[in-house]
Amino acid sequence: MKKLLMATAATALFASAASAEEIKLGVLLGFTGPAESLAPDMSEGIKLAVSEVSDSGKFLDGTTVSTVVGDSTCVDAAAAVAAGERQVTSDKVVGIIGALCSGATGAVFQSVALPNGIVMISPSATSPGLTTMEDDGLFFRASPSDARQGQIMTEVIMERGLKEVAVTYTNNDYGKGLADAFASAFTEAGGTVTVSVAHEDGKADYSAEVGAMASAGGEALVVVGYLDQGGPGIIRAALDTGAFDLFVLPDAMVGDSISDKFGDEIEGSFGQVPGTDSPGTGMLAELGAAAGYTGDAPYAPESYDAAALMLLAMQSAGSTDSSVYKDHVMKVANAPGEQIFPGELEKALEILAEGGEIDYVGGSAVELIEPGESAGNYREIEIKGGVFETVKYR
């Protein structure tokens, strides 16, 4: 008994004294569901940042980091919350990177992260609603709010001389948020939204929705949907019935599965997706190629950045406690300090360990504004010759 007690005491002592521990990060992305084709590259981006930090040996005196992956599904809030709950309570993660979609992000944050006081950084949730929610400073996103995307989309459309558009949006937080943000920006700029029709994801047939929009008319159709869900169904129905042949594609509609499916049928269609011409994206593309994934895929740079920001904030705070390092996220993301690009996390860890300051730029030129979201850089894209091509950066 005495021996056991001593052993226990010794272990306890050892555990508290040893600063080199192993921590876990929760990765919560929509691996199944309407945006599933985005998730793999995003998840690889997170893992790349995590392994870079963990392998450097310079993170919090040699603390190693591993990831626990969960499926936030995008549409099933209950499943997302259950996955988050498991990560927090049984895997004891120190922070969550996720979720992919706005609805899942809000749900997981409200029912898991906030009550447990865990920091959550989403690489891709863009609903304007997340800006105003009560978050105790625990919620960040490496992606901009759609209020900003609405303005950018207005500029992109206006520059092409289009004044009348119809809008369809996927009936959830993301779709409604972006559609509303766009409608108000577009109307303010002198354009007309002929009709704004919601569509449910996962239906086999969208001819009724397209019929209503065709009746309302418009020079182009803004499809605020998901590329693996209702989005292509709407485009297919619109093309088949000859209702529209020009489409405006916001972020969640930009991906190879759209250009593979339609190719030159939607030649000239255009849109925007978060992205930047900062050298970071190119560097991440190279790093990704070496690691076997597409480093500059939609939201993959943001994912890398989200993970990097969380770990650098811990280093800056010298703690993995959410209530401590939450105040350091903005600090490492913004000036002043030395600029940090992808692949330079080791250098950043060193600077922070010595008490210096960094300005994390990363793969998406991330600049956090209050209350903890990216200011937003966009890449304007257009379908040329059946593939997405970058027109310019905004």
Place this chain on the structure above:
Amino acid sequence: MDFLNAIVALANFVIIPATVYGSQLALGALGVTLIYGILRFSNFAHGDTMAFGTMVTILITWWFQSMGINFGILPTALLALPFGIAITSLFLLGTDRVVYKFYREKKSEPVIFVIVSLGVMFMMNGIVRFIIGTGDQRFADGERFIISTREFKAMTGLQEGLAIRFTQGITVVTAIIVVAALFYFLNRTRTGKSMRAFSDNEDLALLSGINPERVVMVTWIIVAGLATIAGVLYGLDKTFKPFTYFQLLLPIFASAIVGGLGNPLGAIAGGFVIAFSEVSVTYAFKKVLGYLLPESLEPDSLVQLLSTDYKFAVSFVILIIVLLVKPTGLFKGKSV
């Protein structure tokens, strides 16, 4: 000219889609109504039977495609369809042997059969998802359009375009052939007559020497055929996804009940009633009226009775009205 434009716009967005959808519903409702008439229960597994049949057909289609077999301008799935029907028949007969036969021999109440079919539904649900996954599967090949909007506009010089897809044409033609064949079978052949006799009065039919097991077997085979054809046509025209087939159960049952459960003619009428109401109630008539009315009367609003979000509610509402006003359905069926 404006009048023609109005008609073309209406045809393109209401008449053609509703006719095609109606044909698909009618074929589905025929299966439900046959089971209700002859086996005397509402088969909740019907939507998933359609999914199973379609899945088998898709797998065979892919196999054919990989061997380079195709059907010219028609979709390869039509070649695979007979095999799909055969396998689905075996599957349904197996289900009957393992599950329903037990309750039939015990002479269970219809409501027990309904619950049993619910169980079968969940099993089929799982099997289909297990084999082919939950995602969208596209298996349509061959020509896409009989006439596309661009060709139509060039041909007629009208402002409005009209598109008819090959799958839409195939759906309607196939539905007509299948329905004609079914009615010939039920009214003219010995087996068909014995099935109707069994449906009208089971005891009398048994006394006159009709073999009940044979009637049951033939019914399941026909139902497998109807379900597979309906499912494949729906999948070709739209897309195959197990969950949407499960959702089809509501409009299909609404069609069967509106027409009068157990009455094949009613099932067809019901299918078209549901399809046309679903499409036309949610259609925005602004454009059509814009062509028809003089400029001063042109509507500013969309002239849409219900937003498209409420599409599914339409079949519910019709179902409720029919059950309240005429529980036996438009054609004389059995009351539920």
